[in-house]
Every structure is written in structure tokens, then in C-alpha cells.
Amino acid sequence: MDHIISVIVENKFGVLSRVAGLFSGRGFNIESLSVAPTLDPSMSMMTIVTTGDDRIIEQIVKQLNKLIDVIKVVDLNESEFVERETALIKVHTKPEDRAEALRIADIFRASVIDSTPTTYTIEITGDVNKIEAIINLLQPLGIKELARTGRVAIAREPLRPAAMQPKRVAKE
Amino acid sequence: MKLTGAEIFLECLKREGVKTLFALPGGVVLKIFDILHQQKDVNVVLTRHEQGAGHMAEGYAKATGKAGVCLVTSGPGMTNVITALADAYMDSVPLVCFSGQVPTSLIGNDAFQEADNIGLSRPCTKYNFLVKDVNDLAVTIKEAFYVATTGRPGPVLVDIPKDVSMNKADFKYPGSVSIRGYNPTYDGNKWQIKQAAEAIMKARKPILYVGGGVIFSGASEELLELAELTHIPVDMTLMALGAFPGEHPLSMGMLGMHGTYWANMAMHHSDLVIAVGARFDDRVTGKVSEFCPHAKVIHIDIDPTSIRKNVNVDIPIVGDCKSVLRELTQILRATVNGDQKDLRKPWLEQIREWQRSHPLAYEQDPNGAIKPQHLIKRVFELTKDRDPIVATDVGQHQMWSAQYFKLAKPNRWLTSGGLGTMGFGFPAAMGAQAAFPDKLVLCIAGDGSFQMNTQELATAVVSKLPVKVFIVNNRFHGMVRQWQDLFYEGRYASSYLDATPDFIKLAEAYGAVGLRASKVSEVDDVIREAIAVDKPVLVDVPVYQYENCYPMIPAGGCNHEMILTDPPELKKKQPAGSKVAGEDKDTVLTA
Ligand SMILES: Cc1cc2nc3c(=O)[nH]c(=O)nc-3n(C[C@H](O)[C@H](O)[C@H](O)COP(=O)(O)OP(=O)(O)OC[C@H]3O[C@@H](n4cnc5c(N)ncnc54)[C@H](O)[C@@H]3O)c2cc1C
Ligand SMILES: Cc1ncc(C[n+]2csc(CCOP(=O)(O)OP(=O)(O)O)c2C)c(N)n1
Ligand SMILES: [Mg+2]
Numbered sequence: 213m214d215h216i217i218s219v220i221v222e223n224k225f226g227v228l229s230r231v232a233g234l235f236s237g238r239g240f241n242i243e244s245l246s247v248a249p250t251l252d253p254s255m256s257m258m259t260i261v262t263t264g265d266d267r268i269i270e271q272i273v274k275q276l277n278k279l280i281d282v283i284k285v286v287d288l289n290e291s292e293f294v295e296r297e298t299a300l301i302k303v304h305t306k307p308e309d310r311a312e313a314l315r316i317a318d319i320f321r322a323s324v325i326d327s328t329p330t331t332y333t334i335e336i337t338g339d340v341n342k343i344e345a346i347i348n349l350l351q352p353l354g355i356k357e358l359a360r361t362g363r364v365a366i367a368r369e370p371l372r373p374a375a376m377q378p379k380r381v382a383k384e
Numbered sequence: 385m386k387l388t389g390a391e392i393f394l395e396c397l398k399r400e401g402v403k404t405l406f407a408l409p410g411g412v413v414l415k416i417f418d419i420l421h422q423q424k425d426v427n428v429v430l431t432r433h434e435q436g437a438g439h440m441a442e443g444y445a446k447a448t449g450k451a452g453v454c455l456v457t458s459g460p461g462m463t464n465v466i467t468a469l470a471d472a473y474m475d476s477v478p479l480v481c482f483s484g485q486v487p488t489s490l491i492g493n494d495a496f497q498e499a500d501n502i503g504l505s506r507p508c509t510k511y512n513f514l515v516k517d518v519n520d521l522a523v524t525i526k527e528a529f530y531v532a533t534t535g536r537p538g539p540v541l542v543d544i545p546k547d548v549s550m551n552k553a554d555f556k557y558p559g560s561v562s563i564r565g566y567n568p569t570y571d572g573n574k575w576q577i578k579q580a581a582e583a584i585m586k587a588r589k590p591i592l593y594v595g596g597g598v599i600f601s602g603a604s605e606e607l608l609e610l611a612e613l614t615h616i617p618v619d620m621t622l623m624a625l626g627a628f629p630g631e632h633p634l635s636m637g638m639l640g641m642h643g644t645y646w647a648n649m650a651m652h653h654s655d656l657v658i659a660v661g662a663r664f665d666d667r668v669t670g671k672v673s674e675f676c677p678h679a680k681v682i683h684i685d686i687d688p689t690s691i692r693k694n695v696n697v698d699i700p701i702v703g704d705c706k707s708v709l710r711e712l713t714q715i716l717r718a719t720v721n722g723d724q725k726d727l728r729k730p731w732l733e734q735i736r737e738w739q740r741s742h743p744l745a746y747e748q749d750p751n752g753a754i755k756p757q758h759l760i761k762r763v764f765e766l767t768k769d770r771d772p773i774v775a776t777d778v779g780q781h782q783m784w785s786a787q788y789f790k791l792a793k794p795n796r797w798l799t800s801g802g803l804g805t806m807g808f809g810f811p812a813a814m815g816a817q818a819a820f821p822d823k824l825v826l827c828i829a830g831d832g833s834f835q836m837n838t839q840e841l842a843t844a845v846v847s848k849l850p851v852k853v854f855i856v857n858n859r860f861h862g863m864v865r866q867w868q869d870l871f872y873e874g875r876y877a878s879s880y881l882d883a884t885p886d887f888i889k890l891a892e893a894y895g896a897v898g899l900r901a902s903k904v905s906e907v908d909d910v911i912r913e914a915i916a917v918d919k920p921v922l923v924d925v926p927v928y929q930y931e932n933c934y935p936m937i938p939a940g941g942c943n944h945e946m947i948l949t950d951p952p953e954l955k956k957k958q959p960a961g962s963k964v965a966g967e968d969k970d971t972v973l974t975a
Contacts, residue, residue, distance in 0.1 A: 222565060225514070226502060237507050267692065274689040280511045280531065283565045 220284040244362030295365035304354040389549040396525040406437035410457020412484035412546040432839035438468020443815025459497030470508035472539040474802025479539035510538030518551040535568030536687040572703030581715040587656035596623030597661015606709035615728035630790025640668040642783040645742035652944040664694040753928035772824040775813035777833030779863040781856035807836025841894035844920035891922035930958040
């Protein structure tokens with residue numbers, strides 16, 4: 213199962229290579245990784261999507277915590293969270309497919325952010341299933357380029373007392 | 385008053401109480417060497433290779449418990465010290481290594497002798513720093529020592545560009561530092577410690593499995609107290625030798641691949657493993673799925689990543705051995721009643737039985753070739769009243785040393801465990817000697833390993849580090865030959881060491897003393913003679929070449945399935961025990 217780990221790190225030179233080096237050096241998988249500053253400019257947040265059994269995930273979390281430039285590690289799968297990813301999809305369209313491309317974008321509430329006589333660039337935000345679904349539908353029309361941000365996620369604010377929440381909630 | 389970076393560097397070392405710096409100069413660190421040249425507070429030991437400097441700093445650190453410090457130049461100086469950094473990282477040795485770097489304006493330009501020191505050292509240091517501004521130098525050095533010596537110790541690199549050592553800044557040394565992402569846990573969780581105490585009270589066949597963490601933590605007294613209170617036998621890892629008195633009745637000696645029969649059997653049959661500052665290395669667990677099949681596991685370790693990395697743990701306790709053991713003993717003292725000794729009797733009796741049936745053994749024909757075990761055992765016996773520090777290289781001689789040196793105290797044992805770095809022993813011994821000029825410091829070396837850092841003989845002579853090196857000379861990469869005997873049908877691919885130098889002449893060429901024992905009857909005398917000399921001594925002892933080290937658990941095997949002697953088909957092939965090293969070259973080449 214995919215695990216989403218959010219990591220608050222020092223915003224300084226070399227930190228990304230320490231994190232990446234940890235994953236490659238120990239043979240852990242990275243499915244995706246996104247990095248951006250936090251409200252406090254001295255820190256950045258990395259969202260890492262990884263896979264592995266419980267023991268591997270436990271090691272990943274511990275090893276990340278051990279890095280001196282890592283300030284906080286949260287395994288989001290420990291509680292409920294919401295996740296989103298954005299993709300920019302440039303579709304190459306033959307004249308007879310242009311309407312179909314727009315229809316697909318519409319169904320997914322995606323927006324067209326650039327257009328030429330032979331292409332549309334579609335922006336879509338959603339969970340991974342949604343992104344993959346639209347890609348699957350657009351593929352037969354001809355995807356020319358694809359840029360994905362990787363997943364970002366954030367814990368849901370608990371409404372109910374913590375004790376009543378299911379321990380692990382699948383993401384979908 | 386403003387100081388140059390080089391002067392700040394020196395002031396920082398003084399504030400950290402650094403007495404000895406192992407170093408080798410080069411262009412970008414000349415300013416620093418120039419300052420060092422004009423002072424007397426820090427003794428600079430000029431080594432002949434940066435790897436030597438790194439291992440000397442490690443030996444210094446292991447013997448003193450303080451950070452060892454070395455200084456190397458950019459580019460090749462840095463790449464040469466990498467082996468020592470990797471070694472220190474694997475064995476959690478506190479080290480602060482300073483490297484020179486090209487001027488900040490040239491970084492990234494493929495400047496002369498430029499290397500990406502930060503990138504090179506990242507996977508083999510606990511942390512590393514590039515100092516880009518002389519104003520940050522003092523606080524960075526403070527942080528480097530802090531990180532190297534706290535929590536799970538380890539090597540830290542500080543990379544200093546040339547201009548940073550020349551530029552000036554106000555000097556102010558911080559009294560303390562705090563790093564928000566780095567807060568080691570020292571006190572164990574009280575509830576978990578109580579759980580551990582309860583498990584200990586219930587156990588019938590408990591075993592203490594202690595590791596290097598006990599030594600780093602200075603927890604030997606606490607360990608002794610716990611073991612004696614509860615009558616629990618103590619297995620030590622290679623890194624823990626000396627953490628518990630080797631000749632104590634509860635000492636089981638070393639466990640693992642070449643551990644004693646009883647240490648491994650006790651582990652396999654125990655119902656409670658109490659791991660203290662040990663990391664369940666594969667040389668200890670053997671086949672993980674069959675490791676300690678009947679036991680609950682308590683694991684005390686300061687590094688959470690060590691816990692449940694290799695084996696499942698029932699009661700994890702993150703914390704410093706010293707404080708956790710103290711607390712654990714306190715609880716137990718209140719609950720234990722007098723009958724612990726009786727309670728433990730059947731278990732200890734079982735262990736005695738294993739000791740009686742399978743002692744460490746070798747045959748020494750008084751007129752035959754010297755057996756390596758005999759040499760090592762005699763070095764131990766003839767020096768133990770002087771409480772020596774012992775370094776080893778890597779190979780068979782290292783394992784025999786681990787079996788026969790029953791050290792009484794911690795910080796006396798310098799060996800490379802995790803990385804298994806040949807060439808470690810001699811410089812490590814010199815580092816310890818630099819820290820304790822009046823102590824007897826021994827090195828049990830392999831003929832192969834010694835040749836990896838021979839050049840440091842010059843350092844030993846010039847810097848007056850009178851270490852006593854015993855070369856267990858089997859003219860082989862003996863450990864490799866042993867594996868070839870057991871797993872490659874005796875095909876000795878690249879394990880025979882031809883053209884080994886005459887070590888007596890070699891020692892003399894450097895101005896050291898060379899000695900040799902060629903017969904069993906000369907062994908004791910040569911040992912006595914060597915330790916009486918106040919100079920570096922190289923003792924060459926040609927030994928029986930085909931001796932194999934047992935017990936042995938084959939890699940990935942189960943701990944109770946040890947090979948105890950040469951298999952019969954091997955015995956037939958090997959020349960008899962009377963052959964002396966060097967005489968049977970033909971046999972070797974056709975084997
Ligand atoms: C040829 C060869 C053969 C070998 N054969 C054997 C063998 O037969 N048996 C054997 O045991 N080893 C053997 N080794 C060594 C082996 O590879 C490992 O290096 C060794 O087993 C690790 O020892 P350790 O578990 O004590 O860990 P160390 O590497 O000493 O690690 C120390 C542990 O303690 C923790 N720690 C550090 N400070 C503290 C503190 N203050 N409080 C609490 N915890 C702390 C650390 O986090 C770490 O988990 C061999 C090596 C070689 C080269
Ligand atoms: C730097 C390095 N290279 C290679 C090895 C692999 N290796 C392990 S033991 C050994 C042989 C050691 O020979 P020697 O020092 O003579 O010791 P002996 O086993 O003969 O006692 C070798 C080559 C190593 N541990 N370190
Ligand atoms: Mg040898």
C-alpha cells in the first residue's frame with residue numbers, strides 16, 4: 213500500500229540530497245516527492261509517497277527522524293488525511309477529437325489553460341485515481357506531454373474524539 | 385579582536401580540549417598548518433597517509449571515549465580519509481574530521497584538487513558541514529563536536545574552504561548549541577522499563593546480549609551490577625569486548641559467527657534476550673528467521689532505527705544504556721529476593737555443560753609450527769597484568785584475538801567490526817598510544833592487513849608512539865583462505881601472499897625494532913622482549929598457515945549449527961601442523 217509521509221526539514225543547502233540519499237542508500241522506494249517552503253521560510257515540507265511493509269515503513273520514518281536536518285516526520289496513513297495532485301496534460305488533438313477532449317475535461321471539472329489549433333493543455337487537480345482516470349481517457353486522443361506535481365497531503369482535522377476514529381483509513 | 389579562520393580553528397580545538405590532531409597538509413589547509421606550527425597546546429601527529437590519520441583518530445576516540453580529530457587537505461586528502469570515516473560510521477566512533485576545500489569562489493569549477501567533500505562523505509558521516517563564511521566557523525565546530533559525541537556517536541566532517549581559513553572574524557565560542565532536528569533520547573520510558581523488569585523476573589533462561597553501546601555509554605558498572613544481581617550470563621559482541629569483565633564467571637565471551645559454542649547455544653536456547661546497545665548484526669543473528677526461536681526480546685538502544693531493524697522486539701526501550709540499566713536494576717533490586725542464584729542454577733549449569741563439552745581448543749605441538757591461537761593466548765597471558773590496550777586488524781587473527789583476549793575493562797579493545805577494514809589495527813593502536821603515552825598498547829595484526837598501512841611505521845617512530853605489533857604471519861589472507869577451504873573446495877584464488885617483506889628488515893628500515901619468533905619455545909621470550917622496549921616494535925611470528933578459526937557459523941546459518949573443526953576431507957588435504965609458513969609455497973600453488 214502507498215504510504216504518504218510528510219517531512220518538515222530545514223530549508224537549507226543539501227537537505228534534499230540527504231533525504232534522497234537515505235532512500236537510495238537503503239533501498240527504499242520513492243514513488244513521488246514534492247518539496248515546497250512552509251509558512252516559516254526557514255523550513256520546507258516534503259511530501260514523500262513510498263511503499264513497503266510495516267517494518268519498512270517504520271524504518272523509513274525512524275531513519276528520516278534520525279536525519280539531523282529533519283525537524284518532524286508524520287506518517288499520514290496513521291490517521292485520516294486528504295491528498296491532491298495536479299497534472300498538466302497537453303493533448304494533441306485531431307480536428308474531429310477536439311470536442312471529445314473538451315467533453316472529457318468537463319466531466320472531470322478540469323480546466324483548459326492553453327490552446328492551439330492542434331493542442332489543448334488541460335489542468336486537473338484531484339486524488340490519484342482521478343488523475344489516472346482522465347489520463348486513461350485522454351490517451352487514445354494522443355497525449356503529447358504530461359507534467360505531474362506528485363501527491364501532497366494533509367491530515368484531516370478530527371471532528372470526533374480521536375479514540376472513536378478508525379485507526380487506519382484507506383485513502384480513497 | 386579579529387582572528388583568522390585558522391586561528392579560530394585552533395581556539396575551538398583548545399576549547400574542546402583537543403590534545404592531539406592527526407593530520408597531513410596540502411595547499412588549501414596550509415594557513416591552518418602554519419598556525420598549528422606556532423603553538424604547543426595541540427600536538428600535531430603527521431601521518432603518512434590520510435587513512436592512517438582517520439584510523440588514529442578512531443583509536444584515540446575508542447580508547448578515551450572522546451572525539452578523535454583529524455585534518456586533511458582537499459581532493460585526494462579527502463578521498464583518502466573516506467575509508468576511515470566509513471569505518472567510524474559503521475562502528476559509531478565519535479570523530480571530527482576537518483577537510484580543506486578550494487576557495488568558495490571556485491567551488492563547483494573543477495578547481496585544482498577540488499572534490500565534492502560533502503557529497504563524498506554524506507553516506508558515511510553522521511553529519512557534515514560546509515563552512516561558507518568565517519563568521520560561522522566557531523559555531524559550526526561547536527556543533528560538529530556536539531553531534532559527533534552525543535546520542536549514537538559518529539563521525540562528522542567540517543569542510544573548510546581556503547578563504548574561510550584566511551578571512552577574519554570576531555571569535556566567540558558558544559557555551560552550548562542546540563539543533564532543533566536533533567534531540568537524542570537518554571532516559572528510557574519508565575513503563576517500558578517496568579515491563580522489562582517483569583519479563584526478567586519471569587524468565588528462566590535469560591541472556592544479556594551486550595554491544596558497543598555499553599562502552600560508548602560508559603555503562604560497564606551498571607551492567608556488572610545488573611548481571612550479578614540477577615545472575616544472568618553475558619554474551620558480548622565483537623564491539624563490546626571489555627564492557628563486561630572477560631574472566632567473570634558470568635562472561636560467556638563473544639557470540640556470533642566466530643563466538644564461543646556456549647555463547648551461541650545460550651542465545652539460541654534462551655527464553656529472554658536482553659539486548660543492550662547492540663544492533664543485531666547479521667554476524668550475530670545468523671539466519672534471522674531462526675534467531676532465538678524461544679525468546680522474548682528486550683532491546684535497549686539510544687538509536688530508534690536500531691530497534692526492529694533486523695529482528696522483532698517485544699519490549700523496545702529507547703535510551704542511554706547507563707541510565708536505563710540503572711533504573712532497571714533499581715526496580716529489580718526492590719523485587720528480587722535472595723533465591724535468584726538458585727533459580728538460575730539449572731540454566732547456568734546447562735551453560736557450564738556446553739563450556740565443558742566444547743571448549744575453545746587447538747593443538748600445539750611443542751616442536752611444530754607455532755599455532756596462531758597459541759601466540760595470541762600467550763600475548764594475552766603475558767601482558768594482562770599491565771592492563772594493555774589491544775588493537776586488531778581484520779581476519780582470522782582478529783577472531784582469535786576476540787576469543788582469547790579476556791579483557792577486564794572497557795575502552796581497551798580497538799577493532800573494526802562493521803566495515804571490517806584491513807589496515808585499521810596499527811594506526812588505531814597508535815592513536816590510543818598518543819592518548820595514553822605510558823600505557824602498553826598492542827596490535828595483533830595480520831600479514832595482509834598490516835601491509836595496508838605499513839607506511840605509518842614512520843609516524844610511529846617520529847611521533848614516538850611505541851606500539852607493539854605482533855604480526856600473525858600465515859602468508860595468507862587467512863580468513864579468505866578459510867572460506868575457500870570451506871566453500872570453494874580449497875581453490876585459493878588470490879589468497880596466498882607471496883613476496884611478503886622481511887618484517888624485521890622493514891621495521892629497521894624505518895628505525896623501529898624488528899623481532900621474530902620462529903619456534904614455539906621462542907614465543908614467550910619474544911613477547912617479553914617486545915614489551916620491554918620503549919620503541920615501536922614489529923614482531924614477526926610465522927605461524928602454521930592452514931589453521932582455521934572455529935567455531936564458525938556459516939553466513940546465513942543458524943546459531944546452534946556451528947562448524948567446530950575442519951571437515952575430514954579438508955584435514956586430509958592440508959599439510960600437517962608442523963609446516964612453517966613460507967616453506968610450503970609449492971603446496972599452496974598447486975592446491
Ligand atoms: C571478520 C569479522 C568477523 C566478525 N564476526 C563477529 C562475530 O562472530 N560476533 C560479533 O559479535 N561480531 C562479529 N563481527 C562484527 C560485526 O560485523 C558487527 O560489527 C558487530 O556484531 C556489531 O556489534 P554491536 O551490535 O555491539 O554494535 P555496534 O556497532 O557497536 O553498535 C552499537 C549499538 O549501540 C547503540 N548505542 C550507541 N550508544 C549507545 C548508548 N549510549 N546507549 C544505548 N545504545 C547505544 C547504537 O545505536 C548501536 O545500535 C565480525 C566482524 C568482522 C570484520
Ligand atoms: C580493505 C579490505 N579489503 C579486503 C577485505 C576482505 N578480507 C577480509 S579478511 C581478509 C584477509 C586478511 O588477511 P590477514 O590480514 O593476513 O589476516 P588473517 O586472516 O590471515 O589472519 C580479507 C582480504 C577487507 N576486510 N578489508
Ligand atoms: Mg594472514
